[in-house]
Amino acid sequence: MSTSTENVSASTFDVPDLGPVGRLGFGAMRITGPGIWGEPADRETARAVVRRAVELGVTLIDTADSYGPNISEEIIAEALYPYGDDVRVATKAGLVRTGPDQWIPVGRPEYLRQQAELSLRRLRVEALDLFQLHRIDPKVDRDEQFAVLADLQKEGKVKALGLSQVSVDEIKAAGEYFTVATVQNRYNLTDRSSADVLDYCTERAIGFIPWAPVSAGELARPGGAVDRVAHQVSATASQVALAWLLQKSPVILPIPGTGSVQHLEENLAAADLRLPADAVAELDAAA
Template sequence: MSERPTAEAAGKIDVGGDLTVNRLGFGAMRITGQGVWGPPPDRERAKAALRRAVELGVNFIDTADSYGPDVSEELIAEALYPYPDDLVIATKGGQVRPGPGNWVPDGRPEHLRSVCEGSLRRLRVDRIDLYQLHRPDPKVPLAESIGALKELKDAGKIRHIGVSNFGEQQLREAEAITPVVSVQNRYNVTDRSSETMVDLCEQESRVFLPWAPISESDNVPLRTAAERHGVSTRQIAIAWLLARSPQILPIPGSGSAEHVEENIAAARIELDAQEQNAITDVVG
């Protein structure tokens, strides 16, 4: 029986130039309750998913204070603290949750300072390796939000700054204030709205984190490739992302250890150019 594949099969990627991680991470949104609200139905099952991810070589976990809210960060610490030396935990601030399924941007500097402190406490760390502005707040000048993150970085509470749900103009405005090492936008087989941002990240050696990396799709070449390789369409969708750009760091998530294993097994799938292009061309 062949050895179970690990995240190392996806290769390596540098985050900020001084953190090297395996290029298949774990997104910790789905370890919360329905609507990304409250605790999961089974906390132990969620923690088992986190532990299994790390056992299989995942050393990059992405979360946010708004997942739960607070629940995802709390579970990460419960399951994994004290952390392995090579584990990078990225979190986000800048969205508040009035209720299940509701997301409201809040980029006020005082809010960002407060939620960053909360993330430090819940994750039980002195410094957050990658802290991302979750979404620009149209009511707050972007320079004020990014400026607050720079102050937190200067104070030693953040190692690197990233952004999420950004366009190129917003990225350039942020970069004028402080280095930005990552962009996290929605991107998958069926949603290519951030195609130019992927290309930009590749050109500038910046990490691109695709959220919602797996999309159910009528993509016939995707199904054909899955049948040819004897795997699921979910796994092919992850393999497609890995092949799309060396700067893409997929972060599929799950509250199930079994699904975690399936996602990580995608790291060993090698799509040939014809398969890759056929899947791309359906939408592209």
């Protein structure tokens, strides 16, 4: 089942303050230039990837103001506006760019407010579906960062609020200001350092968005655990990695990203892949 053109059929998850989304989404970081910097090689191809994701049933698209910067949000609006009733676009603010592959936390309240306003303009919406703090800036009181997000929600400029790359303690602290709808931490077959955060989110029905979801490293090499399972179920390594995440917890919302329609279709076919119990056990053990 290496590719599929059928609609994504993974189950849905009810994001607090937002509503149901399909659990297998699309990450729009890779529709920009090298180093997540500047224009993609072909902007129309990038738009086609976004449109194809929605055609295949994706309802959650994740981006950030720093992807490009700005370019990912612009392309999403160009491809999809006016948005369908079931399409939800999540964006983030809190990282600035000084060049390719460079990410610097900036969490001053006035900056976060400015970026929310600019994302509203680029995405052409009156309220952001899901606005996530891309990083907690260690140079700024975290309570100030949480408070401005809460204010934006009270003002109706964002519907739901999330966090990225945080600890359980930080989720609890943010929860004093607003309902934490989602948490976006790095989590995949080879990096399970956020397992405690995933457990916390699972217990409290907080959406958990794993970034770098298809990273399998040495496990995907010939003879590795992912490679063995992929041959067992007639799937690709990426599909196995995504299916494992979808079966790990009902709150996990993987957002694999790509700039290729073919790769997109391959990734989304993972929604229909059910790994047998012995394969899941082998992958669980193969950290």
